[in-house]
Amino acid sequence: MSSWGVTLEQIKGIKSGTTTVGIVCKDGVVLAAEKKATMGYLVASKEDIKIVEI
Structure with a gap:
C-alpha cells in the first residue's frame, strides 16, 4: 500500500x-x-515520438 x-x-x-x-x-x-508519455501517474517523457512517417 502506498502512502x-x-x-x-x-x-x-x-x-x-x-x-x-x-x-x-x-x-x-x-x-x-x-x-507526453506516462507510466501510471509519472510523466516518463515530454518529447515522446508517437507518429512515425512510413
Whole structure:
C-alpha cells in the first residue's frame, strides 16, 4: 500500500490513454498526437515520438 492508501492493484486498474487525432482530407491525411508519455501517474517523457512517417 502506498502512502496515499492506494494499493498496486488499484493503480493497475486505472486506464490511461493519449490524445490522438486523425483527419482525412481530399488531398491527404492529417495526424496529430501529444508528445507526453506516462507510466501510471509519472510523466516518463515530454518529447515522446508517437507518429512515425512510413
